[in-house]
Each structure stands twice: as structure tokens, then as C-alpha cells.
Amino acid sequence: MKKTGLFKKKSFRYGTYSFVITAVVIAIIVLINTILGLSDISKRLRFDITQDKMFSIGQQSIDLVKGLDKEVEIYILSSESSYSNLLVTEVVDQYVVHGNGRIIGPHYVDLDKDPTFISKNFDPDQVKGINSGDIIVRCGNNTRVLSNQDFMEISYDYYGGAYVTGLKVEQAFTSAIKSVTAEKINTIYFVSGHGEYKSDDLSQLRSALSLNNYALKETTLTVPVPEDADVLFFPSPTSDLLGSELENLLAFLERGGDAVFLFDVQSTIQDLTNFNEVFSRYNLQLNYDLVNEFSQANYLKENWMIRPMVYMSDVTRNLNPDQLFIYLPMSRSISVLSTNKDNLEVSPLFGSTDDSTAIDLNTGVQSMGPFFLGALSQMEIGTSNHSRIALIGNCTFITDTYMSELGDNGSRYIVSTLNWMQERADDVMIPAKSLDQPPLNMTEQSRVFVFILLIAVIPLVIIGTGLFVWIRRKSL
């Protein structure tokens, strides 16, 4: 009886009706938002309206992912709720949207909760030094690790202080995707055994090379050059090749191998006959001298800190030498030999002006410029093969110490040189997105005026109007 009475009560019936209708309305709204929140839909309903398209990817990257025939997975080593790099998540979403289902992710993996995830799923050699917050791009067994450093373009002020000038998130991801999906990755072997710079001295360059899809390995020339070597890299040898090393090097070059030779000025006389034997085959010669520049526009503070003229070539065509200037500290000159060889094509890379001089460190004889400071040479081997070398009379400009002070443009020239050697003309050349903000053109006087206007005048006028209205109404 009591129960029946309760159901008959108006307030109960109203309460039930109210509860049901509230639940239905909320359920409908939740449903609509859930459907719209599905990642496939929501990613397509986001629009980057920034002037520089900071959160978008360019046509080059879109074409790359559209043409993929393999699946690429992206893992972010962080919990989703604590990962806050909007730029990365937005850019990854763009790859997913354009990837026709070939780009999968991002998968968030919290290493604190799943500490064995890396060891269980990845080749430890490919993910060395991985940290929480890093990103893994994987295709089959190929893996690339990206860290926050890979997303930033860093410049250095006069005192060596580092600051971020641009963002290269797209460049990093496109390179990584290209790298893990590539059928063949070009391998560069850094040669040691002749007093060359150590890996630690060239970490910035090595990072740039890795970002551009080169596998980096080490070797000596006491053994034959490994079969998988595409390029040998000589970061300033200070002693000559042994006879057997010369043979191994020549064997490598004769089978179509490429090589980059960078030589700093030597403080003591060293006989580099065997090196010059190699260079002479390519109509090049390394000189034992020090070049000084006297054209004011072409040196920085000291005459030996040369801002070289950059010759237009396949290496520099994609770069912008007017903006991408470099300084070569204490350089030696390169001579182009006049021996007539049909199968050779030599082109200059860097040079000094007519106002430069070179002092022969052996004899002390001074000669007048211009001089070549870097050159490229291509030797045709048979009808379908070739060997390319680059010889540069400076190596300091690509060391970490130097690039920390005067910028990392040198590494771009090296990357471009290697791309030319490997015929990677269509390689990733996505410019970093500048973080420069538009300036306010204000004098100190106008700054103070605007500040007083905003902080005092406008608020007082508004509040004063309110008080006036209020008092007037009260007195009515």
C-alpha cells in the first residue's frame, strides 16, 4: 500500500521523469563527443592556422608517407597523460592522417610501468642510450630513436651560449621514416689510426649524419674496407697511410667507393705522400701551407679565420651559401692538377679571394691567392660506376668545439657533400621552422605611454564610468 502511494506521489513521478530526461540528454551529448573524439575523426577536424604552419607537415613529407608500402610505428616513451609536447603530437597526427593507414601510432609507453618494453621489443643495439621521453620510429626490424634534441635547431651567441632558433620536428620524423623504410641505408665508415679526430669531438656532425639517414661505423685501413661501406670519412689524419692501407683504400675507391678527406693545418712537417698519391689520381693535391685572407668581407677578426667563397656545384646548389656561411679556421690550400684525364671531373667547393696569401710551412715562401680550400672530384669507372671524393683543407670547422662557438653550418655542407656522393638529390631538405617572433617597433617613450594607458588610464575610465552610472541611478 505504501509503495503504491509513493509511486502515485507527484514529486516522485516528477523526480523520475527529471532524472530520466537528464540522463538521456547527457548521454546524447556524451555520445556525440565520443564519436567526434575517435582519433580517426578528431585528427581530421584539427586545423593549424598559424602563419608559419608550425604544426603542419610539408608536401615532401606528405608525398613520402602517401607512397609508403610498409607500416611504420611510432612509440612515445611516456604516459599519454604526462606527455606535453604539443608540437610533436600534432606533427605525428599529421603523418598518421596522410599515411593511409601506414603510419601507426603514436603508442604511448610508460617505461616506469613497463620497464622491460624496450628489451622485449627492440634490438638493443638500435636503441642504445634511449631515455624516457624519447620517440621510437620503427618499420620491421629497422628502428630510429628521436630525442628532444633532434627537434631543435640550436645556434650559439658570441660567448658560446646556446639558444634554440628553430624547430625541425618534421625534418626529424621525415628523416626517420625515410630511414626505417629505406631498402638500403648508406654507411659511412669513420677511419682512425692516423691521429684523426675522435668520435667525441664530432658528436654534432655525427648526429646530423644520423638524422640524414646515414649509418655510422668505425674502421681502420689495416684491414680491407668492409663490403657495406659506401663512404670513408677521414677527419683530419695527421700521419700518412701505410703501404697496405693505401692498397686497401685504393681497392675501395676502385670498386666505386667514395671518400671525404678533411685536413687541418699541420704543426709539424708530415709526409703525406700516400694520401697525395690517392688525391693525384683525382687530379687534386693537398698543400702543406697556411692560407690567410685579407679581403675584409672574407675573414672574421683574424686573417686565418676565413669565410670562404662557396662555388656553385651539385653540393651547394640546394644550400643557400649567402645565408649559410661558414668560417674555416686555419686552412690549407688544395691544388687542382692539370693532368688531362677524360674520366675525371673536378669542381671547386670552397676558395679564397685574390687578396689571400698562402705561406708554405716548409719553405716559408709566400704566394698570392686565390686558392682552393676545398674541391670535389668524380672519377668514372667503366660505363656505369664512379668514385667521388671531397678534399677540404680544414677539419676544425666541423668539430663540436668550433660548432658550439660559430654555428653548425659546416655539418650541412658535409651532409650535402655526402648526399651528392650517394646521389641522394631528393633527400630530406626540410628547413627548420623559425622561432623568431615578429618584433614590436616601439620607442622607450611609446612603451611607457602604452603601459600607463593600459594599466591606469583605460581601467580608471571604465571604473569611473561605472561609478558615474551607479551614483546617477542612486540619485534618481
Next chain:
Amino acid sequence: MMAIIRRDFRSYFSSPIAYVLIGLFICIMSLFFVDSLNAGVAYFTSNFISSMSFMLLFIVPILTMRTFAEDKKSGTEVLLLTSPVRLSQVVLGKYLAATGVFLVLTAASLVFPLVLLIYGKPDGATLFSSYLGFVLLGMVFTSVGIFASSLTENQIVAAIISFVSLFTLTSFSYIGSYMGGFIGKLLNRLSFMDKYYEFSAGIIDITSIIFMLSFAVVFVFLTVRILERKRWSQG
């Protein structure tokens, strides 16, 4: 409904409260705008953007606390509840009036982008999306404030409920990243602040717009239900 909007909107501006809120908002935001002036850059610093939303935590409860309590005080509540106008129209009218005041405040704050436009060339699209995010956030906050006002007859209590609710809502992202797991993910999805920061960065997300508007709709709807209940319980 237009009559309700007009009446409420005018009532805000017939007392000094709206003027004081707008004046104080401009004054305090100017302190944060100095960052842009000192840095000599024509864009809103992240400090300025987060401060704008932070200010809403205080402004909206004060703005909305009187929405229904004022009618009770002036004796017009019974008239409203028994008038032929539907309750949903009353609530919507009051909500739109409060939103109108918020939009006036937003319009007054356009002096900041105006300074950037006069002295520099800011990214207009990003400024636009920043303001779109700010307006949507204000609409959500106002709906919560109106709801809080319908729960109690005391203006101070309404303001406190509103402030605590908004503070909790704005902390979703922080709480979510602390909790992790499914709840963390859910709270992150519901985070208005994350959505607001996305707008400020120059990303226009249609799903975020719909989400924020539907959140406002839910709270306006809940306010209607609360007042309906009151009407029924009063016989």
C-alpha cells in the same frame, strides 16, 4: 527571452560590478602584457595567455553569483518561475546575458592585440584562435557559474561553489598527469585548459569547440532541471 537577456544585461551595467570587473581585468592583464612590451615581440607570451584564463576563475564567479540570488532578493524569482515564459528560456536568457557581459570584457581586452597590431605585425590568425579559445572557455565557465548560482540563495556561497568547481575543472590536466592510467587519460580529454592552450597555439579543433559548447549546454540544462525541481517542490 530577449526581454530577459536585455533586463539582465542592463542590470549588470546599472551597478558598478561589471565596470569594476572589466577595469580590474584590463589593469591586471596589463601587468602580464609588459612581458611582450619588454621583450619587444608582437605576440602574447605564454604567461599572458595562462593569466587570462586564471583571471576568469575569479571574474566569472563574481559575475554569475547574483544571477538567481538577485531575483530572490528583489522578489522577482516567483514572477519568473510562474511566468508563461518557459524555464529553459529564463535560464538561457540569464546565461546569454552573463555571456554578453563576458563578451564585453573580452572586447575591452582587445586593446592588447590592438597595441601589437599598431606597433608590429603579429600572427593575426593565432591571435584570433587565442581569442576564440578564450571566449569558449568563458562560455563554459559562465555556464558553471550560473549552475552554481541556481544551487543556493546566498551569493557568497554561489561564488565559492563556482570558484571551487572551476578550479577543479581547470586542474583536470594536472590531476590527470598525476594519476595516469585510464582516469588520467579521461581527465586529460576533459581538460579545458589543454584545449584552451591548443587554441592559443594556433590550432582550431572543431571537436574542442563542440565539446566546450556541449559542456556549456549540459550545465545550462542542469540549471533548468534544478529550477524545475524548485518549482515543483514549491508546488
